[in-house]
Each structure stands twice: as C-alpha cells, then as structure tokens.
Amino acid sequence: xxxxxxxxxxxxxxxxxxxxxxxxxxxxxxxxxxxxxxxxxxxxxxxxxxxxxxxxxxxxxxxxxxxxxxxxxxxxxxxxxxxxxxxxxxxxxxxxxxxxxxxxxxxxxxxxxxxxxxxxxxxxxxxxxxxxxxxxxxxxxxxxxxxxxxxxxxxxxxxxxxxxxxxxxxxxxxxxxxxxxxxxxxxxxxxxxxxxxxxxxxxxxxxxxxxxxxxxxxxxxxxxxxxxxxxxxxxx
Amino acid sequence: xxxxxxxxxxxxxxxxxxxxxxxxxxxxxxxxxxxxxxxxxxxxxxxxxxxxxxxxxxxxxxxxxxxxxxxxxxxxxxxxxxxxxxxxxxxxxxxxxxxxxxxxxxxxxxxxxxxxxxxxxxxxxxxxxxxxxxxxxxxxxxxxxxxxxxxxxxxxxxxxxxxxxxxxxxxxxxxxxxxxxxxxxxxxxxxxxxxxxxxxxxxxxxxxxxxxxxxxxxxxxxxxxxxxxxxxxxxxxxxxxxxxxxxxxxxxxxxxxxxxxxxxxxxxxxxxxxxxxxxxxxxxxxxxxxxxxxxxxxxxxxxxxxxx
Numbered sequence: 364x365x366x367x368x369x370x371x372x373x374x375x376x377x378x379x380x381x382x383x384x385x386x387x388x389x390x391x392x393x394x395x396x397x398x399x400x401x402x403x404x405x406x407x408x409x410x411x412x413x414x415x416x417x418x419x420x421x422x423x424x425x426x427x428x429x430x431x432x433x434x435x436x437x438x439x440x441x442x443x444x445x446x447x448x449x450x451x452x453x454x455x456x457x458x459x460x461x462x463x464x465x466x467x468x469x470x471x472x473x474x475x476x477x478x479x480x481x482x483x484x485x486x487x488x489x490x491x492x493x494x495x496x497x498x499x500x501x502x503x504x505x506x507x508x509x510x511x512x513x514x515x516x517x518x519x520x521x522x523x524x525x526x527x528x529x530x531x532x533x534x535x536x537x538x539x540x541x542x543x544x545x546x547x548x549x550x551x552x553x554x555x556x557x558x559x560x561x562x563x564x565x566x567x568x569x570x571x572x573x574x575x576x577x578x579x580x581x582x583x584x585x586x587x588x589x590x591x592x593x594x595x596x597x598x599x
Numbered sequence: 600x601x602x603x604x605x606x607x608x609x610x611x612x613x614x615x616x617x618x619x620x621x622x623x624x625x626x627x628x629x630x631x632x633x634x635x636x637x638x639x640x641x642x643x644x645x646x647x648x649x650x651x652x653x654x655x656x657x658x659x660x661x662x663x664x665x666x667x668x669x670x671x672x673x674x675x676x677x678x679x680x681x682x683x684x685x686x687x688x689x690x691x692x693x694x695x696x697x698x699x700x701x702x703x704x705x706x707x708x709x710x711x712x713x714x715x716x717x718x719x720x721x722x723x724x725x726x727x728x729x730x731x732x733x734x735x736x737x738x739x740x741x742x743x744x745x746x747x748x749x750x751x752x753x754x755x756x757x758x759x760x761x762x763x764x765x766x767x768x769x770x771x772x773x774x775x776x777x778x779x780x781x782x783x784x785x786x787x788x789x790x791x792x793x794x795x796x797x798x799x800x801x802x803x804x805x806x807x808x809x810x811x812x813x814x815x816x817x818x819x820x821x822x823x824x825x826x827x828x829x830x831x832x833x834x835x836x837x838x839x840x841x842x843x844x845x846x847x848x849x850x851x852x853x854x855x856x857x858x859x860x861x862x863x864x865x866x867x868x869x870x871x872x873x874x875x876x877x878x879x880x881x882x883x884x885x886x887x888x889x890x891x892x893x894x895x896x897x898x899x900x901x902x903x904x905x906x907x
Contacts, residue, residue, distance in 0.1 A: 426684070430682070430685055434647075435696070441664055599649040599650065
C-alpha cells in the first residue's frame with residue numbers, strides 16, 4: 364500500500380509538474396530559463412515520495428510495537444542484531460530497486476513531456492545519470508532513516524512527526540536565523556542534501572552531490588547505530 | 600528443563616520479580632500460580648529473552664533463550680495471544696514463524712488442524728476472537744515440536760469445551776516427556792490441570808509442591824455434630840482446639856484432628872452424631888499463602904458498608 368502511494372506520487376506528481384512547466388514555458392523569465400534544471404524538475408515527485416518511503420521505513424518496525432507482534436517476532440528470532448539486519452536488507456533492497464525504477468521512469472517521462480518546447484537532458488551525460496541514480500539513493504537512505512527512527516522511538520506517530528519535522532520544519536526554522544548562519548547550516552539539512560544529490564550542478568550554497576551523499580549516509584548510519592543499540596538494550 | 604536462577608527484574612521503581620529460584624521438570628504439568636501483578640508474566644518474558652533480567656538468569660536446557668539457534672524448535676510459548684500482526688492470515692503468520700526457524704511448512708497445516716482453527720486459517724488474525732487467538736497462539740507454540748512449553752494464562756477467553764481440551768492437551772504434552780509450564784491466577788484451574796505448583800506473590804517465591812502436598816500441609820478443619828455442642832466446644836478449647844464456627848448445625852473445629860476430637864468426646868461421655876474432616880481446598884491454601892502479597896486487593900463487603 365505504502366509502496367503504491369510512493370510510486371503514484373513520484374510518477375503522478377512528476378508528470379503534473381512537468382506538464383505545468385511545459386505549458387507555462389512561454390511565460391518563464393530568461394533568468395529562470397537559464398537556471399532551469401530539466402533533471403531535478405522531472406524528479407520533483409520525489410519531494411512527496413520521500414515522506415512515503417520514510418513512513419514505510421518507520422512502519423516496518425513501529426507497527427510491530429503497536430500490534431505487539433514484536434514479542435512474537437523476538438521469540439522467533441531472539442538475536443536482535445540479526446532481526447534488525449534482516450529487516451534492513453529487505454527494506455534497502457526493495458526500496459532501492461523500486462526507487463531507481465520509478466526515478467528513471469519519472470525522468471524519461473519528464474523529458475518526453477518537455478521535448479520540443481522545454482530544454483531536455485539525456486542520460487548519456489554523466490552528471491544526469493548520476494542525478495537520477497542519486498534520486499533513488501536519496502529515497503532509499505530516507506527509508507532507512509525512517510527505520511532507524513522507528514527503532515529509537517517505537518511509536519509510529521512520534522516517528523512520522525519527527526521525520527516530517529526534520530524534512531519540512533527544520534528548513535523553515537533555519538530561515539529565521541541570521542543570513543550568515545543560514546549559509547552554513549542550510550547545506551546540512553536533509554532536504555538540502557537531497558536537492559544537492561538530485562541536481563546536475565548543485566548551487567554553490569549546497570554541497571557537491573557526492574559530499575551530500577556522504578553527509579546523508581553519516582546521518583543515517585548514526586541514527587541506525589543508536590536504533591540498533593537501543594533495540595539490543597531495551598526490554599521488548 | 601527450565602531453570603530460574605536467582606532471578607530479579609526491576610522496572611524503574613517496582614521490583615516485579617524478586618530473587619525467584621526454581622526448576623521446572625519435564626514429564627509433569629507445572630502450574631505457576633500467583634495473584635495478578637505477582638510477576639508471572641515478567642518471569643515468562645525474561646525466560647523468552649524479551650526482557651533483560653536485573654539479576655540472575657533463566658535457562659532452558661542449560662542455555663539462555665537468546666543463545667538458542669532455532670528457539671521455536673526447543674521452546675514453544677504462548678504469552679500474549681493478541682501479539683500478532685493483525686493484517687496477516689493465521690496460516691501466513693505461522694508460515695513466517697516456520698520459515699524463521701527452519702521448520703517444515705507442512706507443520707503449519709498440522710498445528711492449525713490440531714488447534715481446531717484450520718477452517719479460519721485464511722482469515723485475517725485481526726478479526727479473531729480472544730478464544731481463536733489463544734488457539735492460534737497454541738498452534739504457534741507447537742509449531743516447532745518443542746520439548747519445553749510455556750503458557751501464560753492460556754484459559755483466558757476459552758469456552759468450557761476449550762478449557763477441557765487444553766487441560767487434556769497439557770497432560771498429553773507432559774506425558775510425552777515435555778516440560779509444561781503454565782501460569783494462572785486461578786487456583787481452581789491449577790488444581791485440576793497441574794501436577795506441580797509453584798506459588799509466587801509480589802515477585803517472591805512462596806511455596807512449591809504437588810496439589811496434594813499443598814493441601815495436606817495446610818491445616819484442615821473438622822465439622823462435628825454432637826449431643827452437647829456447648830460442653831464439647833469448651834472441652835475442645837481446653838485441649839488446644841479452636842472453634843472456628845459455632846452454628847446450630849454443628850461446630851467447625853480447627854487445630855485438632857477428627858481422631859483427637861472423637862477420643863475427647865468419648866471420655867467426656869458426649870455422643871457424636873457426625874465427625875467430618877474437611878480438607879483445605881487449594882483455594883484456601885492459596886488465599887492464606889498470598890493474603891499478604893496481593894497487589895490489587897479489593898475491599899471486603901463489610902468495609903464498604905462501614906463507609907456508608
């Protein structure tokens with residue numbers, strides 16, 4: 364169910380946004396035309412999809428706590444490390460494969476919609492290929508982050524609130540800070556890391572795509588480490 | 600065999616289990632009896648490695664649960680019947696358990712059949728009644744054909760037919776040489792379904808023994824009807840007896856045996872019409888043993904009156 368929402372959001376919103384851009388291209392200013400990135404625009408659906416994958420990651424573990432089935436699960440697999448790693452493998456593999464497929468379809472669909480009117484990009488360019496692949500990687504990392512939150516907080520609603528806050532509310536709070544602070548902090552926001560990963564040429568105030576990937580991976584690894592340590596230590 | 604070794608478990612400021620130390624032997628049904636909140640479920644949870652003990656340990660055939668490779672093949676447990684994914688069918692729930700412990704999938708249909716829920720195997724567990732969930736939990740416990748079985752309050756939610764079935768089922772499991780450990784707060788249930796009984800209260804060990812041992816060590820009473828109740832009562836009190844009840848129908852005497860009462864009456868020339876030793880029921884024993892350790896006691900009716 365969650366996966367379906369994820370696919371529909373990414374492809375459907377990607378199509379809607381690209382169609383809208385195409386139909387209004389004639390009124391787009393020359394400056395905006397210059398900075399226009401056909402790759403990240405075609406992947407705009409991922410902005411919504413990131414919440415879907417996060418929720419999938421969260422529910423993979425938090426639903427066990429809300430239904431109580433964690434006790435049956437741990438009775439069957441008392442090695443908690445093994446349990447966490449198995450769930451992680453299933454989550455990462457499935458979300459990665461689906462994300463990549465969906466991102467490539469969204470990209471191709473977007474370029475097809477743009478073609479003739481709006482400038483397009485092709486996968487033969489290394490930066491474009493990297494952007495599309497990283498879009499899928501970004502979604503996968505967010506799913507794992509959701510899973511880590513689930514291990515730490517165990518309550519679905521709390522996890523989803525925190526997840527949404529980090530992606531949506533954090534950037535808004537940063538906007539209230541002094542400009543010089545904003546310049547240093549913004550690039551560390553998870554959503555900014557995602558933007559950097561998905562654009563062919565990330566703007567100067569963001570990290571380079573590979574750096575952004577490493578920073579996000581560190582966030583996820585730390586959260587996962589804390590989550591697994593808590594799973595080992597706490598009573599079920 | 601199941602061994603509880605000086606086990607203690609503290610949750611924040613409550614000591615749920617306090618230095619429990621006992622063994623549960625194979626071949627008999629062992630009852631684990633205690634009032635609500637006495638630490639039975641906590642002990643079960645620690646045995647299954649769900650909760651970490653504060654002190655001591657619980658071992659199954661010498662190993663901690665978490666160190667057993669395919670635990671469902673050594674230990675079957677029914678803790679909380681509702682602890683299942685509600686969206687899964689009964690069959691898929693059991694299949695998932697079987698796969699995780701390398702149990703042949705053919706076992707799934709066998710245990711569904713045995714537990715009497717084969718006809719609802721394809722239905723979502725979320726819609727099961729408590730009784731059906733209990734049966735599913737029992738099917739899950741049997742899945743790996745384990746030598747040690749733990750059941751926490753298994754008769755809850757079962758209908759009389761189910762209760763009868765589960766009693767026979769425990770006996771047959773024990774007869775096959777398995778270790779069967781069943782918790783309950785209902786002494787009447789334990790009296791008929793368990794061979795050995797371990798009694799706890801407020802997390803502490805109180806006593807252990809067979810149903811017979813527990814009831815015979817407890818003081819029984821004697822009911823006596825005679826030609827001269829008032830003289831007999833006075834006579835018995837002079838000889839260390841206790842008159843528990845002095846009713847028109849007769850006297851209920853404690854602290855003396857029927858032989859002693861009969862002999863005393865004979866020498867005093869009082870005619871005895873009826874002399875009936877009344878054995879303490881397991882229920883009486885249990886109430887006496889745990890009276891001081893009831894966590895959630897209810898006020899007696901007289902006390903309620905006094906407040907009005």
